[in-house]
Amino acid sequence: MQAKKPRHTTRIAALAWPILVGQLAVIANGVIDTAMTSRFSATDLAALAVGASIYVSVFVGLSGVLQALSPIIAQLFGAQRFDDIGVEIKQGAWLAVFLSVIGCVALLFPQPLLSMAHASPELTEKCTLYLRILTLALPVTLGFRIYGAFNTAIGRPKALMAIQIISLLLKVPLNALFIFGGFGLPAFGGPGCAMATAVVAWLMALLAWIILRTDRSYRVYAIFNSGFVPPKWAAQLALLKLGIPMGLSYLIEVTAFTFMALFIARIGDTAVAGHQITANFATVLYMLPLSIASATSTLVAQAIGARDMEKARRVGLSGIRLAAILSVTIGCMVWLTRDWIVRAYTPNETIIAAALPLFFFIAFYQLFDAVQVTTAFVLRAYKVAVIPTVMYAVALWGVGLGGGYVLGLDPFGVSPPALRGAAGFWFGNSASLALVAAGLLWYLHVVQRDAMRNG
Template identity: 30%
Template sequence: MPNSINAQLTWGQELRATLVLAWPLIIAQVAGILLFTTDVLMMGWLGPTHLAAGTLATSLLHPIFLGGLGVVTATAPMIAQAIGARQSRSVRRTVRQGFWVATLLAVLIAPLLYNAERLFLVLGQDPEVSALAQGYLYFAVGAVWPGLLIVPLRSLLQSRGNTTIILYITVAGIFVNALGNYALIFGNFGFPRLELAGAGISTSFVNWVMALLALLFVLFHKRYRRFHILVRLWKPDWQRFRDIFRIGIPIGLTLMAEVGMFGVAVIMMGWIGTNQVAAHAVAAQFAAIAFMVPLGLSQATTVRVGLAVGSGHPEGVRKAGWTSLWLTLAFMAATCALFLLAPGVLVQLFLDPLKPENAISFGLAIAYLGVAALFQLVDGAQCIMGAALRGMSDTRIPMVFALVGYWVIGLPVGYVAGFTFGLEGVGIWLGLASGLTVAAVALTIRFALRERLNLMSKAGAAG
C-alpha cells in the first residue's frame, strides 16, 4: 500500500511506495499550474500591457495566498502522524480546525487584495498597469477561501493514500477555468467582454467548484465518511487550532519568502520596463511548471516522513527523504537541459516572435530562461528537503533558512547585479538563483543531521 510504513522496506520498495503516492499529486500540481498558465496565456492574447498587469496582480496574490496555504498545510504532517499512530479522532479534529484556520485567514487576506492598487503605485508601478491589476484582484479575491478550505481535505486524502481523486478534481478545474476565461475575458458564448476582470471571476468560480467536489467526496465516500468531519464543526479545539498556527506559520512564511522573492523580482522588473515584466512572466511560468513536479513529490514526501514518524521508524524517515531527493534531482536535470537547448521553442508558445511588439520581450525571455536553467537542481532540492523536515513538524529553522536565503542573499544580490552592475533583468534572475542555492544547501544539511539534532523525537513529542 502507498501509505504503508515498514522499517525493513528496501530502497526499491520505498521508491515504489513514494511513486505510487506521488504520481497523481505531481500530475495534479502540473494540472494546477495549468490553471494559472491558461490565465497567463489568454492575458498574453490581450497584449503585453495586460500580461504585465496580470503578472503584477499575481505577484501580490500568490505570495499572500501561498502564505495562508502554508499555514493550513500544517494539517498534512499532523494528519499523517496521527494516521501513523492510528489516532482517528485526532485526524477528525485536525481537519475541522483546519477549516477554522482557513476561514480566519481568508477574512484577513481579503482587505489586502482589495487595496492592492495603492500598494502598486507606492512601489512605483505604472498607473495603467496597476489599475488593470486591481481590476483582476477585485474578483480573484473570491478564490482565496475555497482555495484554503480544500487544503485540510487534500491532507486527509493524501495521508490515506488516495491521491487520484485530487488529480481528477484538478483536471476538471482546468477545463472549467479554460471555458470561463474564454467566455469572460473575450466575451464569447454571449457573455460580456470583461478582460482581466473576467479572468478573476473565472479563477474564483473554479476554486469553489474544486473545493465543493473535494468536500462531497470526503463526506460520501465510505472510506472517509466515518471521520464525520462536519459534525460539531462549530466546536472549538483551541489547542489544535494553536498547533496548526504553531507548525503552519513557519511553513507559510517559508512559502511566502520564496514566492515573495519572485514577486519582488516582478516589482524590480517593473522599474526597468513593461517588456521586462512580460518576459519575466513567460520565463517564470516555465520555471513554475517545472517546479510542480518536485512540489507534487514534496507532498508525498511529507506524508511518507510523517507516517514514519508517527509509527516510530527512523529508517523510514531516512529512506523517504533521500529517495524523494534523488527523484527530484533526476527530473530537474532534464528540465535544466530543456531550458538550455530549446528556449526559443518554449517562449514562442506565449509570445509570437513575428509580431514587432513582442520582439524585445521575446529576446529577454530567452535570456531569463537560460538563468532559470541554472537553478533547477537547487530549486527542486530546497523544495524536497523542506517537505521532509515538515514531515517531522520541523518548520521554524527551515523558515529562517528561507528568509536568509531568499531575502538576505537572493534579493540583494539580484538588486546589485541588476542595477549596480547594469545586468538588469538577467542580474535579477541571478539573484533568484543565489537565494535558492543557499536555501537548498542549508535544508539538505539539516535533514542529514536530523538524528544528531533529535528532530524525530521532537516531532513525536509535539504530536
C-alpha cells in the first residue's frame, strides 16, 4: 500500500517553523535593543526608534532586491538544475556588493531623512552616529541574506535558523557592554546597539561561509569549485528585473513605518517612544505570516519548476488560509494581554500610556497583514512583482501614510479627537493593509488562471 503524501498545510508548517524561529531570533535583536535602551534614557530610545526605522528602510529595500534569488533558486531546484543554482548564487554575491555601496552612502549621509523628524540636536546626533556605525554591518548582512535565500529555496531553513539563534545569544552581552559600558568602555547608549549589531553581523557571515565551504551536501550546487567568476551583466539584469520591484515593495512597506516614526517624532519623544514599542511588537507578530509566506512561496516555486501548476495553485491557497487563521487567533490574544506586553517593554508609565491605545490597531489588522504578505510571496514564486508593487505604493503610501498624516497631525482640522496623534497613523496603516490584501488576492487569481492555461 502506497504511503499517504503529507497534506500541503503540513508541508508548509514543516518548512515554516524553522523559518519562524530564525526570524524571531532576528527580530528579538530589535526587541532587546528597544528594551535595553529604554532603561538607559527616553532620548536614546527615541533616537533608536528613528535611527532603526531609517536603517531598516535601507536594509530591507536592498535585501529585497536580493530576495529575487529565492524564487529563481527554488524553481531551479524543482527542475533539478542544481549546477545553475551555483551560478545564480555567485551573481547574487556580485549584486550584493553593488547594493552595499548604495546603502553605505545612504547611511553615512542620513541628514535629509533626519531633517524630516524635526528632532532635537541631541537626538539627531545620536541617530547619525547609530547609522554610521551600521555601515560596518550592511555589506556582510546583505551577504548573509544570500545564504538565507539559498537555504530557504532548497528547503533547508534549519541551517539558517541555527546561525540566527547563535547571533541572538551573542547580542545580549554585547548590547549590555556597549550600551551601558564596562571593561574600560564608556556607555554609548542607543548607538551601542549598532556596535553590537556590527560585531554579530560579521560573525554570522563568517559562520555561514564556513558551513558552505565544508558541508559536503552543498557540493552538488557547485558554489566554490569553478574559481573566480566576474559579474555577468545579463544575469545581473535578470536579477534586477525581478529584484527591483520586489525590493521596492519591501521598501514601500517599511518606509510606511519609517515615515510614521519621523512624523510622530514631531509630536514629542514620548509619542515616538510609544510608537516604537508598538511597531516593534507588531514586527514580532509579522514574523508568523512572513514565515508561512516564505515557506509557501518556496513550495509553490518548486512546483512551478517541476511544471505542476495545479499543485502550485493548491499549495498557494493552503498557505494563505493557514496564515489567515493563525493571525486572527493571535490578534485576539494580543488584545487580551496588551497591558502585560507593554509593561514587559518598559516600566515608564508615561510611555505605557502612549503605547497601550495603539495595540488596538495591531490586534485588529492581523488578518489583513497575513493575507497580503502570503499572497505577495505566492505571486513572487510565479516571478510576478511589478503590479503588486504598484498596489503597495498606492495603498501604503497613499491611503496609509497620506491618510495617517491627515488624521494624525490634523493639518486641516477635520480629524476626530480619538485619531489625532499616533493613533491616526495606525488607523491609516490598517486601512491600507485591508486594501492591498484585497487587491493582491484578486491579482493572484488572475495569475494562477493564466498559469494553468499556459502550463
